[in-house]
Amino acid sequence: MTESIPTQSQIVIIGGGIVGCSTAYHLAKLGWTDVVLLERKELGSGTTWAAAGLIAQLRQNQEMSNLARYATQLYSELEAETGVATGWIKTGAIGVCQTDDRRREWLRAAARARAYGIEMHEISLQEAEALCPLMSSNGLVSAFYLPDDGQTDPVGTTQALAKGARMQGVRIFENVPVLDIKLEQGRIAGVVTEHGDIACEYVINCAGMWSRAIGNWINASLPLHAAEHMHAITTPIKGLKKGFPCIRDFDGYTYFKEESGGILFGGFEPKAKAWGMKGIPSQFKFTELQEDWDQFEIFMECGFDRFPCLEEAEIRHLQVVPESFTPDNAFMLGEIPGIKNFFTACGMNSVGIASAAGAGRAISQWIDRGYPQEQLWPLDVRRFSPWQRNSSYLAERVTESVGMLYEHHYPNKQRTTARPVICSPVHDRLRDRGAVFSQIAGWERADWFASEGIEPVHRYSWGRPNWFPYQEQEHLAMRDNVGLYDLSSMGKFLIEGSDAGQVLQQLCANNLDMPVGNVVYTPILNERGGYESDLTVSRIAENQYFMVTAVGTTVRDFDYLRRRFPESARVHITDVTHGHSLLALMGPKSRELLSKLTDADLSNEAFPFSTAQQIDIGYARAWALRMTYVGELGWEIYLPTMFTLPVFDRIMEVGESFGLKPVGMQAVNSLRLETGYRHWESDITPDDTPYEAGLGFAVKLDKGDFVGREALIRQKEEGLKKKMVMFTLDDPEPLLLGNEPIFRDGQHVGELSSGAYGFKLGRAVGMGYLKNPEGVTNDWIKAGRYQLEVEGSFCDATMHLRSPYDPKNERTKM
């Protein structure tokens, strides 16, 4: 180190892998040049140097695909800008399918790709062989071609990014490990190194597999774990086409690319090996782990099938290097909950080379603007709960995470490792009634109920899965009779204080200036008028509000609200999720049933829709909210957790004579879709406004100022460019799962944001945004003829401006 490190810098980046260097490069491009990057050893010496350098653009969702797409552009231009070769080559890629099910998955993927602007189409096996001579199509049923995928040299690209950053003033120091992070009143104040401290405003943790330990220094949760990751490289093979398209054989878990005239191959095995349980050795630098040919065997087998020339080839090297993986196989971006100005971009799940360009750009824009420029929720670090940094949980889950990339991505695919984590008080009662559980944010929730004699397991399919008939029974029980579901997992906050009402009124788009005992559904918007959250708020006392949000967004919503509370305001928020369970009793007979359990007057006059009361139920005292997410008469019953079991037993006992049915999450989802209720994350996001989402009823422009109001007023004046509508398929057979492209008079105008089977309607139902740069009016919408693309086929669909089931929402008010 020739230059001495400064005592002060606006931003300190920890980690000089490709992600840290890309972040430095993009910050500088945005004019943030008072940036110091500290690398404990040498640039790229962690995991980056070991990568195969493949850039696959199509990822599991649009957000990740957008970031990966940008890499193909940046890496092809960087050499001209910096003079450092990146080694970028546009080779194209071919995904091959060994089974019809995989082909069905890829047909859906190809439709997604087109929607994201990525070229991908099915080709014949002869065409595949012509594009990649020496590849065998034996045993294949289909192949898909992505001509714009490519590969880059990870080390060269990292150096080019670092050079680009330096050229604009960023200072990069190697051999300077960060030893600690300093906080002052919950915000970043500096970092500690053995060469001295650096005072700073922001820290960005880009430390790859070291990131979790770094987070732990200041009690920040970054759930990632390292696993052994490997590929082999052969000596040159005669007849191999130079720069042949990368071959991805998901069914064989293996990818193949050309490397110095030979084949480099490796992949994503279904049961991987966790690594680094006792920490990462301090000397780790360009380190390789012990070869493990047994672990590699699965790739060898596929290798011999796909490239018979491998039988004769000599393997020059088997390279095993640790890489970090997260519990859901998506990386982590954003500002860490609870700490001001502590950002991260880490946990790259073996797509860090492909994603670094986009991740660096996204995190820089986030810091620059104060919020992400593009929708990033699937990658947002706030999707994880604090407990998820638990090392046993991570070490077990990582053995499954590695394989998630190439596994069969069936709808509703569940994880099998590290379960159970969080169980509701009635978990065992539900299990005894046949519940088959799904997991979200660690919570075990009844997904559907197997009838007696039916094996309680998920059997996945692109067609109707094994739970379809049981979901139907639960769905119809709720519509025609009465059902009960346990949603104790919902996030619950208590917001109190003499300024609570005023503060919430400023944050929420609906009117919260309401009498005690009222409940309201409200959007929480950003300055652009987009949905940061949607939730229900009950005023339970003069200065007390009870807020309920989805389990997956609990951490995010809590953090968002707390950050937005003015420092001087007398308001306090407590997460009371684990102190309260939620049993939802819904359906036309719910009033009659609940009346047998309480002496409270449940009539419309005494207990109208959108109100809350404390009632006796069994021997407990509960908050009952007359709200619904399934479009029927019903009550959400919030109980102190320890009262839940006896109350549940009592409800089930009394419910027997009513034919009360326990209901799982699959049915709740199909019920909410049939009724047209939106789901934050799929249907409404920070990029969608309530007017676009068809939820203008929940916005009260005339109540006074609130976050997002100005943007909404502007949008009202200017008109909409997209609008959410609903569809039912005319043919009752096909299924809608979400992401299906929407065609209006043969023109592609959007995609479904979600879809399910509407059992009451007797056909698949979905919702999605119609987009038109010229403007979207109801007349324009009604004038179109619609089709949805389902697995490559065009299905006629009926468009609905309002929900096709109970369009006037009358059943909730019965």
Ligand SMILES: Cc1cc2nc3c(=O)[nH]c(=O)nc-3n(C[C@H](O)[C@H](O)[C@H](O)COP(=O)(O)OP(=O)(O)OC[C@H]3O[C@@H](n4cnc5c(N)ncnc54)[C@H](O)[C@@H]3O)c2cc1C
């Ligand atoms: C065998 C293999 C093949 C792969 N193939 C591909 C591929 O084809 N395509 C693809 O996209 N990805 C691939 N990857 C994954 C890719 O290599 C990683 O996702 C990526 O390199 C992660 O980059 P990073 O910057 O997050 O981490 P790293 O490269 O590990 O960088 C983190 C840096 O932080 C430094 N650091 C840690 N602690 C401190 C501290 N306290 N102070 C200062 N510095 C610190 C470390 O020394 C390290 O250099 C592959 C990985 C492996 C192992």
